[in-house]
Amino acid sequence: MQKMILSWLKGRIATKGLKELVSDAKLKDCLEVVNDASIEEFRSALGGSRRSVHIREVDAGSCNACDLEINALNNPVYDIERFGIHFVASPRHADMLLVTGPVTRNMEMALRKTYEATPKPRLVVAVGGCARDGGIFKGSYAVVGGVERVIPVDAYIRGCPPRPQELLYGILRILGRI
């Protein structure tokens, strides 16, 4: 076992540097900010761009691919925690909601309650094509529609699903880190 650990220590580091992750010029296409004012207000309330931010993820009806990519942000390759960004267990601890999926009728109330439980100032970022406008499920009897039909959205991260780099870029950009 000791041998293995030593070989890993000598090996390459799995975590990718920020520059390597967000250098692709195409990344900026994935982010769509719709409410500059609230993001500005959020940043000034935070008092500086290097403060830690807590995120609560809410799946409101996705196919689970978006959630897996958000989950991947926590693995050692993307390691979002090094930027002081944590995923938390309760909306009461959160500064930002990451919402995925077309909001289903069955999740509408849960999403609204989660939003109401999140203290201000708070940001809502909708992730993926379905969260934008319902995507492929738009118009279904069981779907309410994009996230904005239920709670106000400040920014969208596009993709089906967005890659972890795109999520990381979007989140850091919204926070004014890059």
Added chain:
Amino acid sequence: MDERKPYIDEIKREFHGDVLSEDTSTPGEAYLTIRKESLPRIANFLHEVRYSTPLLSMFGTDERALDGTYKVYTVFQIPRKPVFIILKVHLKEGELEFPSITPLMYAGSPFEREMQDMFGFIPVGNPDTRRMVLHENFPRGIHPLRKDFGYSTTLDKAEGQYPFHTIEGEGMLEVPVGPVHAGIIEPGHFRFSVAGEPIINLEIRLHYKHKGIEKLMETLDFNEGCRVAEMVSGDSAVGHVTAYCQAVEKIAGIETPMLARYNRMIALELERLYNHIADIGSMSTDASFLFGAARAGILREEVMNLNDRLTGSRFLKGLVAPGGVTRDLFTARDDIISTLKEVGEGLKELVAILLSSASFLDRVKTTGVLNKKTAEDLAVTGPPARASGIDSDMRRDVPYEAYGEVRFKVPVYKEGDVFCRLSVRIDEAFESISIIEQVLKKAVRDPIKTDVGARHAVPLPYRYALGCVEGWRGAILYWIMTAPGDKLYRCKIKDPSFCNWPGLSYAVLGNIVPDFPLCNKSFNLSYAGNDL
């Protein structure tokens, strides 16, 4: 000789007069139209008395446009044989009652409750008549899968309270969890009844993600349906779309080229590999062994990036299409082989460390036991079934694509605890790497796709067939019926999670609540695939 014949003959002999007609026009599938009253008896004969065959699926159709009746299909597979027996019952308008199979085989209950919501059928004798798919916000009396209900119907908002089962007694406590959970996972509600530490009862309420996928399918043609199949459960995109395409190809009478089959196998095994590695990691997380989780995270990422390089999608979306595949993965043979070699070595190291950690083993051994009888009764499938001693794997039993040409082991364990489910996943991950290596050694010069386009081999309307794939979670089943103009008349999707969720609620009994995440991760079920 037709493999189906002895089984059909036996059922006809045993239930003389109950079998009204038979249809064997689709290869491997035997449709027996039976008298409504005989459904539980014949189902029980297949399931318990004679073959101990698992219930694979049960669903309704609205075929009023064809012959004025609704129908209930009950699908069984003869164990270890590529033979599907499908019992068909006609329900006349106004007489939607049918005898429930639940009192004889519990696995029928969720299927019957689903039909009750979606079609308004009445399973007489099912002790659980609560609504399931449609939550309280849906007005009563609507049945979305009936043909006179439009996909985009705007519905009023209703209110109500779901009647959970309550366990009463001194010191009993209820712990409600969800639908918004603590981790980055999908929504569902778990209600634990505990006495002190141990769980006495767990009731799982799902369908928070119900999006009307089966209804959506009925508005699409079979080429569009294939993109929706990839979005049923994102982490099983290849499994779902392959099962879907198999059904379409069976109806159209199309033979897919060998090269396309090999490509599909590579994609299916890559999907199994990245998901099993992720599960090994998340079981480490939930046993608080974060080192294991980190290593698994890195390995999984390598497979995901390989997927991305191969298909432009980390979830391998867009590769499988009716008739074959859209690109040839053999062109990246060297990349696949070298990446998998590295991943295989990394996984071997990780497994060695996990299995030599006493504190980790202490958490996973004897935790969350699902015994074999319960697993059989609930028709549990996939790794949880194999961990509980049920020797079934569609890749071996119904060798689709070209699985008959490769050698692989189907791991089966007896104890049914978290450790066994972990072991099944570890073994299967290595088998997946070996299958991909075997496939890549094959040399074929085939086209990658046969055209199933509108102008060629048009599937006849109102024809039906099953598609069946052993996804990484278990058997994925698609039943498709075509409508005129290449449209889908009905598409029943069965994700393995649908039958495995009840298995989880039994596996946790007697365990402490803090071990629930570990048990849950050892099953790792899809909410999206269950809720549709």
